[in-house]
Amino acid sequence: MTDVIELSGLTKAFGATVAVAGLDLAFAAGARHAVIGPNGAGKTTLLHLISGELRPTSGRIRYDGRDVTRGSRVKRSRLGIARTFQQPTVWSSLSVADNVALAAWPHTPARGTWLRSRYRSLAEDCGRHLETVGIATLAGRPAGALSHGERRMLDIAMALAAEPRVLLLDEPAAGLTEHGVERLLTALRALPPEVTVVVVEHDFAFVSALADTVTVLHDGRLLATGTPAQITADAAVRAAYLGDLDELGDLDELGDLDRVGEAGGPHVAGEAV
Numbered sequence: 001m002t003d004v005i006e007l008s009g010l011t012k013a014f015g016a017t018v019a020v021a022g023l024d025l026a027f028a029a030g031a032r033h034a035v036i037g038p039n040g041a042g043k044t045t046l047l048h049l050i051s052g053e054l055r056p057t058s059g060r061i062r063y064d065g066r067d068v069t070r071g072s073r074v075k076r077s078r079l080g081i082a083r084t085f086q087q088p089t090v091w092s093s094l095s096v097a098d099n100v101a102l103a104a105w106p107h108t109p110a111r112g113t114w115l116r117s118r119y120r121s122l123a124e125d126c127g128r129h130l131e132t133v134g135i136a137t138l139a140g141r142p143a144g145a146l147s148h149g150e151r152r153m154l155d156i157a158m159a160l161a162a163e164p165r166v167l168l169l170d171e172p173a174a175g176l177t178e179h180g181v182e183r184l185l186t187a188l189r190a191l192p193p194e195v196t197v198v199v200v201e202h203d204f205a206f207v208s209a210l211a212d213t214v215t216v217l218h219d220g221r222l223l224a225t226g227t228p229a230q231i232t233a234d235a236a237v238r239a240a241y242l243g244d245l246d247e248l249g250d251l252d253e254l255g256d257l258d259r260v261g262e263a264g265g266p267h268v269a270g271e272a273v
């Protein structure tokens with residue numbers, strides 16, 4: 001498989017805090033690649049660097065073979081990198097369908113000229129993104145009236161409206177009910193296979209159900225990369241997260257990695273891998 005995104009020596013420092021520290025990592029085209037790690041590991045910063053919200057202190061980002069390290073967020077989004085945020089942002093007073101159509105607008109060829117007819121056909125076309133995420137029946141509803149889970153689905157539909165090749169999701173399952181997580185998994189599985197999905201998530205059960213590749217970050221460094229099964233079995237990961245294995249049991253039974261990190265397992269980042 002070819003790599004659609006390649007990071008080399010990627011580093012982001014905020015003053016004395018090095019949020020991402022010399023990361024070498026590649027995302028294969030069409031992968032379902034999860035990035036996990038405790039709070040403060042640098043996961044959100046990593047997504048910000050890939051999408052162009054932040055500029056790296058040093059290192060390189062290649063997308064589809066070209067260097068986009070200095071490219072703006074807007075340019076990267078036009079090239080096919082879309083993302084969602086930890087807090088979904090929608091236009092509350094507008095309908096669900098209008099939200100998606102407005103998200104699609106900057107990616108249409110005639111974006112410079114406002115044409116009502118064009119907008120209408122765009123809004124119709126956006127129905128398929130609402131279908132992908134399972135909220136087509138809510139198209140006419142004001143976005144402000146949606147539940148938390150529905151708003152997350154809308155946020156993903158808005159990202160899809162850009163017809164991305166790479167979709168970056170920051171904790172999409174956070175705050176969802178069990179049913180909401182199921183709906184989210186169904187929606188993400190319905191994405192076109194050629195779209196590369198990079199998902200930051202805490203819930204390891206969710207990660208195992210979705211991802212073919214898992215990367216563990218710790219203090220901005222790469223602790224391990226592998227299949228969910230390899231990560232579960234990885235000694236360094238287990239040591240970092242689990243501390244006393246006998247007491248805590250299997251990684252995939254634990255779900256919330258943050259809680260495990262806070263429980264005070266030994267910190268092995270920097271030594272391992």
Ligand SMILES: Nc1ncnc2c1ncn2[C@@H]1O[C@H](COP(=O)(O)OP(=O)(O)O)[C@@H](O)[C@H]1O
Binds near residue numbers: 014017019042
């Ligand atoms: N804008 C910022 N200014 C200063 N420090 C930041 C900023 N963003 C993140 N950090 C710090 O960088 C580290 C990584 O943060 P973040 O990427 O949000 O981690 P995660 O998403 O894994 O919880 C943390 O120590 C955080 O406090």
Ligand SMILES: [Mg+2]
Binds near residue numbers: 044045086
């Ligand atoms: Mg985060």
